Structures are given as structure tokens and as C-alpha cells.
Amino acid sequence: MSYFYRLKLMKEAVLIKLPFTSLPLLLQTLSRKSRDMETKNYSSSTSGFILLGLSSNPQLQKPLFAIFLIMYLVTVVGNVLIILAIYSDPRLQTPMYFFLSNLSFMDICFTTVIVPKMLVNFLSETKVISYMGCLVQMYVFMAFGNTDSYLLASMAIDRLVAICNPLHYDVVMNPRHCLLMLLGSCSISHLHSLFRVLLMSRLSFCASHVIKHFFCDTQPVLKLSCSDTSSSQMVVMTETLAVIVTPFLCIIFSYLRIIVTVLRIPSAAGKWKAFSTCGSHLTAVSLFYGSIIYVYFRPLSMYSVVRDRVATVMYTVVTPMLNPFIYSLRNKDMKRGLKKLWDRIYW
Numbered sequence: 001m002s003y004f005y006r007l008k009l010m011k012e013a014v015l016i017k018l019p020f021t022s023l024p025l026l027l028q029t030l031s032r033k034s035r036d037m038e039t040k041n042y043s044s045s046t047s048g049f050i051l052l053g054l055s056s057n058p059q060l061q062k063p064l065f066a067i068f069l070i071m072y073l074v075t076v077v078g079n080v081l082i083i084l085a086i087y088s089d090p091r092l093q094t095p096m097y098f099f100l101s102n103l104s105f106m107d108i109c110f111t112t113v114i115v116p117k118m119l120v121n122f123l124s125e126t127k128v129i130s131y132m133g134c135l136v137q138m139y140v141f142m143a144f145g146n147t148d149s150y151l152l153a154s155m156a157i158d159r160l161v162a163i164c165n166p167l168h169y170d171v172v173m174n175p176r177h178c179l180l181m182l183l184g185s186c187s188i189s190h191l192h193s194l195f196r197v198l199l200m201s202r203l204s205f206c207a208s209h210v211i212k213h214f215f216c217d218t219q220p221v222l223k224l225s226c227s228d229t230s231s232s233q234m235v236v237m238t239e240t241l242a243v244i245v246t247p248f249l250c251i252i253f254s255y256l257r258i259i260v261t262v263l264r265i266p267s268a269a270g271k272w273k274a275f276s277t278c279g280s281h282l283t284a285v286s287l288f289y290g291s292i293i294y295v296y297f298r299p300l301s302m303y304s305v306v307r308d309r310v311a312t313v314m315y316t317v318v319t320p321m322l323n324p325f326i327y328s329l330r331n332k333d334m335k336r337g338l339k340k341l342w343d344r345i346y347w
Contacts, residue, residue, distance in 0.1 A: 006162045040120030047129040049205075049224075052120050053214045065122035072115045078324030079104035085337035088344065092337050095173040096158050100327060102182055103151045107320035110144040113137060114215045114316050121214070134216040137198050141215065142193040143186075145315075146243060149292075150286055151249035156254040157181075159278050164261045168222050199235060203227045213309060215316075248289055255282070280327045288320065291315040309328060 007328035054064060061337070072177045082104040086092045117137070121127040129137070196218065213220040218236060262274045289312035329336040 008121065009185045015034035023257075026080050048128050048209070049134050049208045049216070049221075051117075051121055051127050051129055051214060051216075052210060052212050053118065053127060054313075061122045065119055066316065068115060069119055071317055072111060072119070075115075075317070075321040076108055076326075078321065079108050081123070081338060081341065082324050082327065082334070085334065085341045088341050090336040091120050092333060093234050095175075095178045096155060096162075097333075098175075098178050099151050099158060099182075101154045103148065103155070103182050104323065106144050106151065107323055110141070110148060111317060113140045114275065117212045132213075134221070135201060138216045138218065138221070139197045141217075141316075142196060143190045144305050145191055147245060148288065150189060151182075153250040153254075153279070154178075154181045154185065154286065155281050156251040159281060160254040160257055162277070163258050187245065192235045192239065195239065196236065213312070217312065219308070222296065246290065251285055251289075278333055283326050284319070284323055288315055289318045291319075 031152050037225045081100045087098045100219040114137070117129065158173055161169050165172070200221060201217070203222075203225040204227045205224050209224065211220050211224065222233065223238075252274070256279065258274075265271045265274060291311045294308075328338055
């Protein structure tokens with residue numbers, strides 16, 4: 001009896017002995033193993049994510065592309081003009097404008113991390129971002145966003161010293177101290193971002209890989225994880241409170257001291273002059289922190305896709321676009337610097 005004939009008989013014997021009722025169970029087991037292998041493959045970070053964006057309506061993609069492209073160009077051009085005006089005018093070489101120029105630079109980087117990818121997705125059908133690309137976007141976004149908040153706190157300290165202790169202003173806010181404040185802001189922000197991304201990289205993503213957002217933000221990515229995210233949420237909330245609330249409390253304390261000092265000024269003109277130097281900064285702080293507090297300082301169970309996307313657009317796109325107007329339209333020194341820059345370019 002040949003080998004192949006014996007093998008054929010063995011197969012037939014197995015098929016005869018296999019109960020017909022066990023076939024569904026066998027198929028179910030094989031299907032489950034197949035799904036487990038797919039889950040394992042996806043959890044190994046070989047797949048990417050799909051960014052749904054602001055709207056899934058095909059008719060809105062091109063109008064949204066045009067709107068956000070204009071907003072992005074206005075943001076870049078406006079903040080570049082602020083930087084050039086500050087560094088081209090010797091009278092603007094002060095600590096306040098040093099921090100403002102760096103804030104403008106951070107705003108350009110901040111929006112560039114998000115908006116170009118969003119613009120591409122408006123005109124693309126796939127809207128895919130790789131796993132590593134998602135983590136990189138999350139890291140850079142948080143690094144520049146947190147640096148923004150610390151620069152706003154540094155500007156509040158500058159106003160505090162200028163109004164409450166003007167005689168020691170040149171000593172306290174000397175170039176060395178300003179540079180240290182800038183380096184400290186960047187260092188803390190990047191360490192915070194690195195810690196957050198390392199925490200997110202430990203999560204597994206099994207079933208859905210669709211991010212209901214226009215970029216890789218912490219909350220929508222946490223929503224997709226099939227891991228136990230309770231400890232991650234606790235760490236994220238605690239660490240976010242420590243990193244983001246610290247500059248916010250610094251701003252609150254600074255302005256409480258400023259208000260107390262200004263109220264002691266006898267003349268109404270003196271009070272108005274002191275407050276007028278803080279108006280632009282207060283407006284920028286309100287726009288930036290108002291939307292951030294709404295988005296991040298809530299439990300994951302209260303996360304709302306539509307509302308949070310609108311609030312996120314406020315501090316990622318709208319606020320960086322408005323900052324050049326806020327700091328130039330209400331500031332005589334900036335108006336003079338921009339006019340001088342325009343004359344130099346025009347002539």
C-alpha cells in the first residue's frame with residue numbers, strides 16, 4: 001500500500017469520525033483565533049489611526065479646507081510680522097516683547113503641528129495617520145502648547161514686577177533671568193510631553209482605530225484603548241494639574257497683586273494707564289485657558305466629541321490667529337514697530 005493511499009484513508013477516517021455537530025464549534029474556534037491574531041497584530045503598533053476630522057460630510061470638506069487654510073496663513077503671517085517688528089525696533093527690546101516674540105514663535109509651531117495634516121485630510125479619502133506619527137504629533141503639540149502657557153505666566157510676572165516693583169524692574173527682569181525663564185518653560189513642557197507620550201505608548205488598541213477628532217489628542221486616543229485606562233486617566237489628570245495649573249495659578253496670583261497695587265493709585269488716569277498695559281495679555285489668557293480648562297479638566301466619561309472639537313479649535317487655531325491682533329491693535333508700541341517694519345519693507 002503506497003504512502004499517499006494510506007494518507008488518503010487516514011483523512012477519510014478523520015472526516016467520518018468527526019461529528020457533524022462539532023463543525024460549527026470548530027469554525028467558531030478558528031474564527032476566534034483569527035480575530036485574536038488580528039488584535040495582537042494591531043496592538044503591536046503596526047497599524048495606524050484614522051482621523052475623522054471636524055466633519056464627515058463630503059460637501060463640507062472643501063469649504064472647511066478653504067477656511068482653515070486662510071486661518072493658518074493669517075496665523076503664520078501675523079506672528080512672523082510680530083517677531084520681525086520686535087527684533088527690528090530697538091525700543092521693543094524689553095522683557096515683555098522678548099516673551100511676546102517667543103510666544104508668537106510657539107504659536108506658529110503649535111498650529112503647524114496640527115493644521116497642515118488637517119488640511120491634507122480635508123482633501124483625502126483615507127485620513128490615515130501612522131501610530132508613530134500620532135505619538136509624535138501628540139508630543140510636539142503638548143510641548144508647544146504647554147510652553148505657551150508658561151510664556152503667558154512669564155508675561156504675567158513681567159507685568160507684576162513692572163507695576164508693583166518698578167524700581168527693581170531692570171534687576172529682576174534682566175536678560176539672564178528672562179532667558180532662564182524661557183529655558184525653564186521649554187524644559188518643563190518637553191518633559192511633560194515625553195512622560196505623557198511614554199504613558200500612551202504602553203496602551204493597547206484592539207478594535208476601533210478611528211479617532212473622532214482632527215488630531216491625536218489625549219482624550220480621544222484614550223477612548224480607543226482596550227487596556228484598563230483608569231490608572232492612566234488618574235496619572236494624566238494629576239500630572240496635567242501639576243503642569244498646567246501651576247502657570248495658571250501664577251497668572252492669577254500676579255493679577256491679584258496687580259489689582260491690589262493699582263487700586264492704591266490715587267488718580268484715575270494712573271489706574272487706567274497701569275491696567276491698559278495688561279489688557280492684551282488678559283484677553284490672550286482668557287481665550288487660551290478658557291478652552292483648555294473646558295477640554296482637559298473633566299473625567300473621560302464626560303468627553304463629548306462635538307463640543308470638545310469646537311473648544312479645541314479655539315485654542316489650537318483661533319487663539320494663535322488672534323494673538324497678533326490682540327497684541328498689536330491695543331498696543332501703541334507694537335503699532336509703531338509694525339509701521340516702522342512696513343516702511344522699511346516698502347521702501
